Amino acid sequence: MTGHEADIDEILITSDAIQEALVRLGSEITRDYAGRDLLVIGVLKGAFMFMADLARHVAMPMEFDFMAVSSYGVATKTSGVVRIQKDLDLDIEGRDVLLVEDIIDSGLTLNYLLKNLRSRGPASLEVCALVEKEGAQRVSLDIRYKGFEIPEVFVVGYGLDYAQRFRNLPYIATLKPEFFDQGTKPPMPKSLT
Numbered sequence: 515m516t517g518h519e520a521d522i523d524e525i526l527i528t529s530d531a532i533q534e535a536l537v538r539l540g541s542e543i544t545r546d547y548a549g550r551d552l553l554v555i556g557v558l559k560g561a562f563m564f565m566a567d568l569a570r571h572v573a574m575p576m577e578f579d580f581m582a583v584s585s586y587g588v589a590t591k592t593s594g595v596v597r598i599q600k601d602l603d604l605d606i607e608g609r610d611v612l613l614v615e616d617i618i619d620s621g622l623t624l625n626y627l628l629k630n631l632r633s634r635g636p637a638s639l640e641v642c643a644l645v646e647k648e649g650a651q652r653v654s655l656d657i658r659y660k661g662f663e664i665p666e667v668f669v670v671g672y673g674l675d676y677a678q679r680f681r682n683l684p685y686i687a688t689l690k691p692e693f694f695d696q697g698t699k700p701p702m703p704k705s706l707t
């Protein structure tokens with residue numbers, strides 16, 4: 515229980531399913547990167563939980579770094595304009611880089627990030643995403659490691675937020691419809707209004 519349960523509509527991905535995906539993805543990454551010098555980059559804030567849990571299932575030495583980008587703000591649709599709020603600390607030139615993302619919706623954020631990182635000359639650059647929204651992509655992307663596909667709905671939990679809340683839910687779920695008003699102001703969680 516996290517105190518958010520009253521606002522949750524439907525659990526789309528259970529905690530058990532997430533655990534199974536972590537084991538599967540972790541062993542794929544361990545196998546594929548054996549003997550290489552892996553640098554894992556997490557996209558803040560959404561990927562923090564996934565990255566931390568995934569890393570415990572990757573049985574090899576690795577380094578970590580983080581980037582923070584702005585995409586949605588408090589609304590639920592991306593504008594396509596991505597701003598880097600925190601850049602990497604490490605130089606990725608010549609490194610084997612694995613970018614860890616929470617969720618891919620339009621794909622615009624990831625597309626921008628990949629272009630940006632590619633320009634820094636990594637030896638390799640792959641993506642591990644926990645969730646992909648089926649049919650939502652506006653650009654074609656190659657996701658090497660993928661946890662789940664879900665329909666085009668807004669979800670929260672396991673790192674994913676709505677107006678900065680719900681990140682601590684151990685599962686991924688939709689919010690009750692009454693949660694979103696149709697007004698011109700960005701909708702706010704009921705508990706904050």
Ligand code: IMP
Nearest residue numbers: 560592618619620621622623668669674
């Ligand atoms: P995209 O650029 O449309 O692919 O959106 C990517 C980013 O928007 C993700 O990294 C998330 O931070 C956020 N996002 C997209 N869909 C959702 C969602 O359903 N819930 C919470 N955040 C989301």
Ligand code: MG
Nearest residue numbers: 557560616617
């Ligand atoms: Mg994100």
